[in-house]
Amino acid sequence: xxxxxxxxxxxxxxxxxxxxxxxxxxxxxxxxxxxxxxxxxxxxxxxxxxxxxxxxxxxxxxxxxxxxxxxxxxxxxxxxxxxxxxxxxxxxxxxxxxxxxxxxxxxxxxxxxxxxxxxxxxxxxxxxxxxxxxxxxxxxxxxxxxxxxxxxxxxxxxxxxxxxxxxxxxxxxxxxxxxxxxxxxxxxxxxxxxxxxxxxxxxxxxxxxxxxxxxxxxxxxxxxxxxxxxxxxxxxxxxxxxxxxxxxxxxxxxxxxxxxxxxxxxxxxxxxxxxxxxxxxxxxxxxxxxxxxxxxxxxxxxxxxxxxxxxxxxxxxxxxxxx
Amino acid sequence: xxxxxxxxxxxxxxxxxxxxxxxxxxxxxxxxxxxxxxxxxxxxxxxxxxxxxxxxxxxxxxxxxxxxxxxxxxxxxxxxxxxxxxxxxxxxxxxxxxxxxxxxxxxxxxxxxxxxxxxxxxxxxxxxxxxxxxxxxxxxxxxxxxxxxxxxxxxxxxxxxxxxxxxxxxxxxxxxxxxxxxxxxxxxxxxxxxxxxxxxxxxxxxxxxxxxxxxxxxxxxxxxxxxxxxxxxx
Numbered sequence: 001x002x003x004x005x006x007x008x009x010x011x012x013x014x015x016x017x018x019x020x021x022x023x024x025x026x027x028x029x030x031x032x033x034x035x036x037x038x039x040x041x042x043x044x045x046x047x048x049x050x051x052x053x054x055x056x057x058x059x060x061x062x063x064x065x066x067x068x069x070x071x072x073x074x075x076x077x078x079x080x081x082x083x084x085x086x087x088x089x090x091x092x093x094x095x096x097x098x099x100x101x102x103x104x105x106x107x108x109x110x111x112x113x114x115x116x117x118x119x120x121x122x123x124x125x126x127x128x129x130x131x132x133x134x135x136x137x138x139x140x141x142x143x144x145x146x147x148x149x150x151x152x153x154x155x156x157x158x159x160x161x162x163x164x165x166x167x168x169x170x171x172x173x174x175x176x177x178x179x180x181x182x183x184x185x186x187x188x189x190x191x192x193x194x195x196x197x198x199x200x201x202x203x204x205x206x207x208x209x210x211x212x213x214x215x216x217x218x219x220x221x222x223x224x225x226x227x228x229x230x231x232x233x234x235x236x237x238x239x240x241x242x243x244x245x246x247x248x249x250x251x252x253x254x255x256x257x258x259x260x261x262x263x264x265x266x267x268x269x270x271x272x273x274x275x276x277x278x279x280x281x282x283x284x285x286x287x288x289x290x291x292x293x294x295x296x297x298x299x300x301x302x303x304x305x306x307x308x309x310x311x312x313x314x315x316x317x318x319x320x321x322x323x
Numbered sequence: 324x325x326x327x328x329x330x331x332x333x334x335x336x337x338x339x340x341x342x343x344x345x346x347x348x349x350x351x352x353x354x355x356x357x358x359x360x361x362x363x364x365x366x367x368x369x370x371x372x373x374x375x376x377x378x379x380x381x382x383x384x385x386x387x388x389x390x391x392x393x394x395x396x397x398x399x400x401x402x403x404x405x406x407x408x409x410x411x412x413x414x415x416x417x418x419x420x421x422x423x424x425x426x427x428x429x430x431x432x433x434x435x436x437x438x439x440x441x442x443x444x445x446x447x448x449x450x451x452x453x454x455x456x457x458x459x460x461x462x463x464x465x466x467x468x469x470x471x472x473x474x475x476x477x478x479x480x481x482x483x484x485x486x487x488x489x490x491x492x493x494x495x496x497x498x499x500x501x502x503x504x505x506x507x508x509x510x511x512x513x514x515x516x517x518x519x520x521x522x523x524x525x526x527x528x529x530x531x532x533x534x535x536x537x538x539x540x541x542x543x544x545x546x547x548x549x550x551x552x553x554x555x556x557x
Contacts, residue, residue: 184425191411191422198409201373203397203426203473 004307009261012268016167020160027275029231032163034271035170036227037247041263042177043220044248049258050186051213052193054113056245057120061092061218063127063240065225070139070235071132081145081156085169085226092222093215100214104207120245127237138236142229156230166231173223174264180216181260189213250288254295256302265303324349324509325370325401325477330379332362332369332533339365339375340533345511347477352503352510354520357530358555363513364406366530367479370511371396371403383477398428402475404466406482412455416446416465419454423473433474434506442502443468460491467495471502477509484516496522517555529555 015022019031040062047053065088072084079087103115127133134140144156147165156162180186188209191199196206229235238244247270248263255266270288277284299306325347332340340362347353355363368374370381373393381388388396397403402423411419417436424433440447443464449457457465463483470478480499484492496519503510514520520527521541529537529550537550544550 184421187414187418187422188425190414194411194413195409197373198411199422199426200392200394201371201397201403201405201409202423202469203394203402204422205392205394205398 004311005261005265005304008307009264012264020163025159028159028163030271030275032166032231033228034267035166036224036231037251037271038264038267039170039173039227040221040224041248041251041267042174042260043217043224045252045257045260045263046177046181046186046189046220047213047217048249048252049260049262050181050189050193051210051217052189053108053210053214054110055116055214055217056113056242056249057116057118058217058221058248059240059242059244060116060120060123061096061221062225062228062244063120063123063235063237064088064092064095065222066228066235066239067127067133067139067225068222069226069229070142073142073145073229074139076143081147081230085223088222088226089219092225093219095222096218097211097215099218100211104210104214108210117242117245120240121242124237124240127240134236136237138234138238139229140234142233142235144230144233162231166227169223169227173220177220178260185209185212185216250292252302253292254302256304258301259304262302262304269303324384325511326380326382326385327370328380328382330366330369330377330381332365332375332377334365334375338533340369342379343530343533343535344538345528347509347511349476350503350507350509351526352500352512352524354524354527355511355513355530356515356517356520356527356555358515360532361530362533363530364481365533367403367405367481367511367513370479371401373403373405394426397426397473400427400429400474400476401479402470402473402477403479404470404481404483406485410454410457410462410465410469413453415451415453416457417450419465420469420472423469427473427475429474434472436472439468439472442471442505443498459486460488463487463491463495464498467499467502471506471508474506475508477511478503479511479513481513482515483512484514484519492516492519495519499523515555517551 016031016035020028044055044058047055068088068091069084072079099116099119103112107115128136144162146156147154154161154165156165188204191204192206192209199206251263251266251270253266254269255264256262273287273291274284277287295302327343327345330340330343331338343366355366357363365375369377371393372391383399383401411422420436420439445461445464446468449461454462454465467483483495500523502508510524512520512523526540527544528535537544537547
């Protein structure tokens with residue numbers, strides 16, 4: 001990663017750290033929402049930029065986490081919230097594993113992407129029939145938990161505490177994904193993406209690596225969903241819909257598909273556009289569309305790709321940022 | 324350790340290899356020579372199940388490999404360095420080497436990165452460079468280093484000298500022999516460069532149009548003067 005990109009990421013981290021002291025509560029809420037979307041987008045990117053698989057229905061796993069978390073909090077289950085996040089991750093991983101075991105045997109390209117889309121839309125339909133999940137209206141007024149850590153309690157009803165808890169969980173999730181991406185598993189995923197046959201020649205079981213990638217990705221998407229329930233306090237089928245599945249793709253395109261940190265830049269960029277155009281009905285979507293067209297035409301490798309090229313032209317450090 | 328019993332190999336309708344027998348003992352080094360299209364690469368690919376449809380039995384340590392996938396055979400200790408090197412161009416040299424160690428069942432006693440670099444000093448200053456930024460010779464050395472890093476028991480090298488400068492070829496032979504002796508690796512080397520093949524191995528198999536026309540040691544081969552003219556001359 002070049003210095004400009006490193007500086008930008010450090011700036012984003014500082015902004016997230018000090019947001020509650022710098023901006024109004026409305027923006028703090030959006031910052032928390034953006035952090036959750038970053039985890040979701042990175043989980044998708046782990047699959048796309050590392051394992052070379054495209055999921056058009058990744059919101060299914062996000063939704064699994066969101067709804068399990070929402071139901072457990074709404075119905076007052078006696079479960080520690082940290083444990084609940086892990087349960088959501090386990091269910092997200094299990095669902096992804098089942099899909100991968102069935103689908104990846106036969107498809108890994110466009111068919112795989114379309115099948116994941118069909119799965120997420122099926123879940124949207126099923127939610128519509130479920131009174132437990134609040135039908136099409138979803139689950140509203142989700143209570144925020146007070147999380148007992150023995151020595152101290154994190155009460156998510158306190159806005160500041162709630163924000164920093166979300167930030168801590170998101171940083172932890174991002175850190176874990178980064179470690180995975182840079183470790184043996186990530187390396188094997190990249191090998192499979194670059195050339196599956198070549199990967200087999202060095203003893204990598206391509207199918208197994210793809211299944212592992214999809215399972216891990218599903219788990220992290222569910223963690224993001226689990227965090228959204230207490231943060232936004234409302235979960236609707238929109239969070240499982242195809243448009244939610246498209247968010248990580250937009251973020252990766254804007255920030256830089258192929259870069260681990262690309263979706264982070266992308267989510268922040270998209271959040272900025274959404275915020276600045278919030279008062280103009282319909283303008284936000286137009287601007288998001290225009291930005292993506294612009295990026296695809298001018299900087300096909302996204303913002304980080306453009307920064308990398310710029311650094312290369314100026315003779316700065318270039319390698320290392322690419323997935 | 325490796326035994327091929329009456330191997331026939333096909334690409335679609337094309338019958339490439341006809342009734343090939345081959346036995347390789349542990350630590351033994353064998354060359355497979357022949358003109359372009361003789362079936363040398365197909366033979367190596369047949370051993371790891373990497374492309375051709377194979378009829379006949381391939382067994383490793385007496386265990387029939389049957390339909391076992393290429394990746395599973397590699398994990399058992401059979402390592403193929405194909406003709407086009409097949410290094411990963413978008414990741415670094417160090418990552419290429421580490422990848423090989425991920426793809427092996429053997430987790431202990433594998434050569435460390437330092438050992439690999441010590442054996443192939445050319446790679447020392449290139450570890451952080453992307454695979455695609457290496458020259459042909461460097462890529463070949465990396466491909467062999469990567470193979471050795473996986474701690475194989477049997478290495479299959481497909482035309483490693485192709486496109487390399489003579490000085491690099493000389494050095495490569497040394498490195499291959501050294502590594503095979505140090506780690507007890509058996510070698511099947513498909514090669515057109517007879518001098519190189521002879522230097523690296525003790526025995527050879529001569530193929531022509533997918534059939535075996537000679538099998539024996541290099542001394543015997545040297546005595547049959549017509550073999551080179553008939554099957555290897557351009």
